[in-house]
Amino acid sequence: MIDKFTDVFKRFFESEKIAGLFLLFCTIISLIIANSSVGASYIHFMHRTINLSFVGVALNLSIEQWVNDGLMAIFFLMVGLEVKRELLIGELASFSSAILPVAAAIGGMIVPSLIHFAFNHGTPTQSGFAIPMATDIAFALGILSLAGNKVPTAVKVFLAALAIIDDIGAVLVIAFFYTSTISFIHLGAALGIFLLLLVFNKLQIKRLFLYIIPGIVMWYCLLKSGVHATIAGVLLGFAIPFNTRGRNISYKLQHALHKPVTFIIVPIFALVNTAIPLPGGSIANTLSGANALGIIFGLFIGKVSGIFLFPYLLTKTGKASLQEGITWRSLLGLGFLGGIGFTMSMFISNLAFNDEQTIITSKLSILIASALSAITGLLIFNINAYAAKRKDVQA
Template sequence: MKAGGNKSSWVKRGQPSQLPKEHIDWVIHPVTRFVKLEASAGLVLLLSTLLALALANSAWREPFATVWHTSVGINIGAFVFERSLHSWVNDAAMTLFFFLIALELKRELVLGELRQPRLAMLSISAALGGMLFPALVYLLLQFGEPGQHGWGTVMATDTAFVIGCLALLGRRIPKSLRIFMLSLAVVDDIGAIMVVAIGYGSEIDWFPIGLAMLGLVLIRLIGFLGVRSMPLFFLIGGLVWLAVDASGIHPTVTGVVLGLMTPTSKWVTDDRLHTIMDCVVAYPPGDHWSGDTPGRRVLKTAEAAAREALSPVERLEMLLHPWVGFVVMPLFALANAGVQLSDTQFSSSLMMAVFLGLVFGKPVGILLFSWLAVTLRIAVLPRDLSWRLILGGGALAGIGFTMALFIAELAYSPAQIHSVKLAILLASVASALFGLVLLLYLTPPAVELTAPPTGTPQRPLDRRSSEANDDEI
């Protein structure tokens, strides 16, 4: 019996080609569409930030602060493994954030636009400039001061807010700018977590590091043997996290390492998937689907094949994106963005260093290092990406919210942290407004061309004059 014949006979009988609809779909479908929007995570993060600020400056500020200092963990006899809820969010939940960032970087480098070395070098060079130049500006203003140790605070870019701002601009900006900014933010975050590991870690204990290395070798070994169980990989990854946490290195580094180790190749090819699906279609509906029958075994094989037709990187991105965007990052904002504005002494010099590092240092560093990379022929500038657009994108990169707050919690004393948090919030707002206004000015609505009427010859767009103007900074 041929699969094609059965398939056509099913269609003739009026068999549905989609899953059955239920009443809950009236709620699920709109929520699903909302989750898929690029700006959604940034919007939820913004609302969480505003809520944290409101609670920290209200009559509920003491209960709000007490919640985050509540000790949570395991206490069995002499074995005690506890930390505050604030620490669980910053150390454990944020590991998932960095794991997702590393997955996105791995996908872009192997499967995406960054697989071309010279295009990748443009984003990498820009990210280096966006980390080094702001740190230099900060150190010039804080050299010899009590806040000198916080130079890493101004090095990071908040991926969610940057992508959210770009989403607000819609089709006004070219796709190449979106790819450039996403890649820059991802590399920037990877660099920031390396700074955390090197610059803000405690004394290193090498024995737990050895255990962590053994765990990573075990992950690579079972992957080589063909083990496909995600829960097993997560279990071993959790043990590696515990070892890194005990070593004195910040445990979020684990997320970066595991993300970069995740395979990008899929187990089931498209041809094999179609062959397996044809075998499923070859079995017409009937009682033989119940029990341990050939039809049931084919159906289970098809289920596994459909899952494994995506690479582990793609599957994990799809799995973790909603949790990170709508749970982890809002929790982080609630735990860290609460700045008490009353009865607090703010350091103007420290605030100025953080503010100028992000608002001024970020765009200048990104533009300067990008230009140097192209001039030295290390990188190539895409045709539709001008220097002015890079400057506008660099201004948005000054939104350092998530990682800046993350590093600030490690770098500053309790007496300094309120000044730094307020400066980060002000700098992020200023960078967002400056970047959006600049990109709106540089990308007029006329760039969204409509298709000409049928039969009307389409006049090619003369880019020479516009490119000449755009190339002038």
Template sequence: MPSDIPRHPDADRDASDVSEDEVWATGPSYLASNKPLARLVARPVREFLRIEASGSILLLLAAAAALIWANSPWASSYDAFWHTVVGIDLGGFRVEETLQHWVNDALMVIFFFVVGLEIKYELVTGGLRDPKTAALPIVAAIGGMLVPAGLYLLIAGGGAGRDGWGIPMATDIAFAVGVLGLLGRRIPSAARLFLLTLAIVDDIGAIIVIAAFYTDDLHLEWLALALVLLGVMIALRMLRVWSLWVYAVLGFLVWFAMLESGVHATLAGVAIGLITPATALLREDVARSYAQRALQDRHLDPEELSRLRFLLNESVPVVERLQTALHPLSSYVVLPIFALANAGVALGGGALGDALTSAVGLGIVVGLVVGKPLGILLACVIAVRLGLGRLPDHTTWPMVIGLGSVAGIGFTVSIFIAGLSFPGSDVLTGEAKVGILVASLVAAVIGTVLLLAATRGREPEPADAD
């Protein structure tokens, strides 16, 4: 090190020698303080949100709150609140929707954007990158979509509920991963990757179904504008324009054009997620080398700190950065609000029994509880027999059946498709939602029991198995 560079007074001290009190220049932040609310509430909440299954727990609590609210003496306020009309003006265009529709058409764009990011990540660096690894879960996902849809059509295809065939095709990633998280490392990491990849492919299928079969009257001029704007985003990416604000403005315009086109607006989130860069702007060693040089004197001036922050950020692909930033928002805010706005169905006065004995409700329950595991198992058997794939490491056929049952938790995307299937019938929509809630609960219980039985006596994997 050059002799003319002054050494920091603590340059020779190891980080482990610094006491807790010495870390803070002017005292700890509120969250790190010893104040009662921070110690008894804030930090426990933070630790809870770090649990893998915490998003699923919040989603379940929100659904339970919606059911309680919709079946309480204040049930009328539930419908009145979520059917409150809210309008916005945009350059002479006025859009008016109920609060529930704003949740489904606008807020859920964040969820589908994260889904698009996850799909892009899996295609570029994850489980869908390697055809041999991805083959079995892809085939399994196809079987897990076709068989439930077929069973639903056998039961409800001859009546007014025939348009709901897409409802039992969906797998709820949040709940499925949450169930595996509760089971811990007794589930092999390869089996967890199998279910995650299956759920991702399932989401792709659901997106295609929504785009192709659940689109309102098409306005081609607005759809063309949306496609042009997406083309502009792709062109800017090729020109190496790297400002997130530019893409945020264009993304909003794409969403608005999709909303006006008749194609469901949430597909804008998926499309933008799929064109998001999955390769870092800078090589990782560039940031590492600069950090080593800048920290030779154990001191960072503002200019060095700013440059190092840029180098570190751009050493991570935008897809991964946005996933990290938006996943908590999607899991802890968007999905619970969606459940609160959509899961409130009346169960009194025989409504529960009527829904479960109706063609729609029964078709959904049979499709998710029976069709999902059956379709996944049959597809896996055929794929393995034909040599298209092999079972994941340390995964048995009983585990596949358990994973297939867990995949029968439809919830979020199933409820979303239910709202698109029967736009003019509150009765059919209510029957569908009851069927989804019951089927998802039954599938979760059966899947958990089957996986516990299939992994009995198995040693948990070490923490670094992933």
């Protein structure tokens, strides 16, 4: 089982490595277009409304909303499937292996949120407290891959587990803190469908379409309820049966979704959400506001502080110990890579604010903080590799 999981993770890491670099490419392209002569037309296109009607149900959403509420629900479905797999057979399946990644993830969520809250308490931008709490797994693993083959597998698994727990935290925050008005009729219908899917699971019904079709209806009900529709993806992922003894519909669906989500959906999300027109004046002035400072310090300083400090306290009190292959220096590097927010941070920015300029400033701050975090984390891992190489030569 351990060897099988290791092989699965290696394939996962290789694909995420390429995905992270492709995501970086799409982000750069989007920024170039948004700040070119066709930038205004490009941004206007993202706000065009597309009307769809099916069996009497009409939906009028902009292209940006179709991407953020629709396509990203598929992204969250894969997140739900990955989390369930990790809880059953992965790094989070046992208390001893899960305690440090869980502690690191919790620290990496709490400290950045507190930093942003400290900068923005009592201001209109206080609602952005959750923006710096997320880690982008594709970008983080993609940057880690640039450190070469000297990085132990245990370090890569730790980062993946940390980011997955981060995703759980982000989903909970979205559900509880970024829901304004609730339609209890639609919410009740969505929860009823989710319970029905759990009954299907309990009865060991393995026809995938019997989960997908109700899942689409659950998405629609959540969209109308006021709770963010992407939550439907996570709920559906948890409802689909997972058999630890071999291949199953959960495994097959996750495998089928991985490349489309990684190389189509998330890059489209990047193209839509990083179309950021740079401010005409001084960027320094734009980034000197409380919200921007809260995001930058939250991701670049808060993430590494929480990810490093919480496991450190656990080991010093004898509650846990570092896994083989992980050192305090590598954990420090992981802490900085955890500051690569991107996808989830951008997503939460759209939910936290209604003012377009505040959203743009938030996204620009995320890009800057993520770049600083990526460069620092990569530098630490390269220093570690150089030190290890010198040690081997001297030996």
